[in-house]
Amino acid sequence: MAPKTRAQLAEALRKRDVPDEAADAVLSRFSELGLINDEAFAAAWVDSRHHGRGLAKRALAAELRHRGVDTDTVAEAVERLDSEQEAETARRLVERKLASTRSLDPQTRTRRLAGMLARKGYSSGLAFRVIREALEQEGIEVEEDFP
Incomplete structure (x- = not known):
């Protein structure tokens, strides 16, 4: 039990x-x-x-x-989880999902990744920051008005 x-x-x-x-x-x-x-x-x-x-x-x-x-x-x-642990976990989740979204345009990828993180309870600010970092690491230029 x-x-x-x-x-x-x-x-x-x-x-x-x-x-x-x-x-x-x-x-x-x-x-x-x-x-x-x-x-x-x-x-x-x-x-x-x-x-x-x-x-x-x-x-x-x-x-x-x-x-x-x-x-x-x-x-x-x-509160035992610190914000850096939470951010690192969000990065790992995005990295895992990133490969399956490569054929999509950046806006669709961002929307899907942000949705996945939101369903897991991450704030939109953290989600978009982590997604921006991941897309930039792939060499994708992120627009200035990126959320």
């Missing part, structure tokens, strides 16, 4: 019609024993999803909130 947050386990117990008092007691005991640890879950989630899928802080935070992790724990977990 995959690791779960306290909120996910509480929801599973509620669906099985476990009385609230009993569910709270079980979850509290699990927390005391270290079987439930939302902080560790969030840290592992951020590490895994950032390095595995290349997700940015914004997407990671949304996923954690969706899993019931509290706002402070989410903020603490995603």
Whole structure:
């Protein structure tokens, strides 16, 4: 069974019609024993999803909130990623996708690459900066009014 947050386990117990008092007691005991640890879950989630899928802080935070992790724990977990790590991951994602877009015009390539980065939670500013760098490395002149 995959690791779960306290909120996910509480929801599973509620669906099985476990009385609230009993569910709270079980979850509290699990927390005391270290079987439930939302902080560790969030840290592992951020590490895994950032390095595995290349997700940015914004997407990671949304996923954690969706899993019931509290706002402070989410903020603490995603802040472990620094902006340089995030930019480097965006560069790697663009480099991987660049080859499959070579037959397209620069504007279409930019749009597709920016869309891919946006779906992974990257800001438009970072996305366009990384795309500009990648296109310039290929020797493609980027217009002055490039986003």
